[in-house]
Amino acid sequence: TRSTRPQRLLRAVQKKAIKGDPQSVISTIDYFCRHSEWAMNVGDEKGAILDSVVCEVSPSTALELGTYCGYSTVRIARLLPPGTKLITLEFNPDYAAVARQIIEYSGLQDKICLVEGASGDLIPKMQELFGIKTFDFVFLDHWKDRYLPDTKLLEECQLLRKGSILLADNVICPGTPDYLEYVRNSPRYESKYFKSHLEYTKVEDGLEKSVFLG
Ligand SMILES: Nc1ncnc2c1ncn2[C@@H]1O[C@H](/C=C/CNC(=O)c2cc([N+](=O)[O-])cc(O)c2O)[C@@H](O)[C@H]1O
Numbered sequence: 656t657r658s659t660r661p662q663r664l665l666r667a668v669q670k671k672a673i674k675g676d677p678q679s680v681i682s683t684i685d686y687f688c689r690h691s692e693w694a695m696n697v698g699d700e701k702g703a704i705l706d707s708v709v710c711e712v713s714p715s716t717a718l719e720l721g722t723y724c725g726y727s728t729v730r731i732a733r734l735l736p737p738g739t740k741l742i743t744l745e746f747n748p749d750y751a752a753v754a755r756q757i758i759e760y761s762g763l764q765d766k767i768c769l770v771e772g773a774s775g776d777l778i779p780k781m782q783e784l785f786g787i788k789t790f791d792f793v794f795l796d797h798w799k800d801r802y803l804p805d806t807k808l809l810e811e812c813q814l815l816r817k818g819s820i821l822l823a824d825n826v827i828c829p830g831t832p833d834y835l836e837y838v839r840n841s842p843r844y845e846s847k848y849f850k851s852h853l854e855y856t857k858v859e860d861g862l863e864k865s866v867f868l869g
């Protein structure tokens with residue numbers, strides 16, 4: 656049967672990127688998505704905003720919802736201080752398998768813990784599975800109708816503390832209207848929109864950065 660797009664993206668990384676060099680893995684994926692096949696990675700333009708927020712927060716504990724091929728996983732993990740872990744959740748086993756190989760190729764496997772499963776099931780287990788008390792940083796990039804329920808679940812499980820940062824992709828395209836309305840109107844969040852473009856296109860999109868106020 657024909658290969659999948661994530662498998663073709665992985666093949667491009669294995670063929671063109673320098674093993675053990677996260678930046679070259681990132682550049683190879685961006686080149687592939689711009690010149691061969693578009694894929695739903697956060698991309699280079701929004702990726703630079705993601706990088707600046709990760710560097711500013713310099714999180715000790717970080718969570719990513721929706722690994723897909725691991726592009727943003729590698730982007731985030733390459734900036735984390737030694738000894739910190741990025742936990743990334745992915746419920747599609749085929750995507751998880753590709754992501755594991757891309758993460759390994761980048762050499763960042765020691766900073767990343769990819770957990771296969773649905774965020775709704777796994778978030779309540781973060782304390783017992785990983786001894787996580789709270790997350791300093793959460794990157795939301797999974798199904799857009801899960802952003803709001805999972806944010807409420809993070810609150811209920813007391814996984815957010817005063818100052819925890821939520822960074823959400825695609826708040827304009829495809830759009831996450833219920834999530835935006837919540838973080839922009841709830842007194843428990845201070846929210847800011849970073850205008851950008853949908854990955855590899857000229858369509859408007861952006862990231863919403865929301866600080867949990869406790
Ligand atoms: N509850 C859950 N638990 C664990 N993993 C889950 C999950 N829900 C979804 N996932 C995984 O997260 C990824 C989904 C991303 C949706 N993004 C998108 O749909 C998307 C679309 C466009 N677009 O259409 O232009 C652009 C973008 O940047 C996008 O992120 C997939 O790998 C999926 O398997």
Ligand SMILES: [Mg+2]
Pocket residue numbers: 695696697796824825
């Ligand atoms: Mg996205």
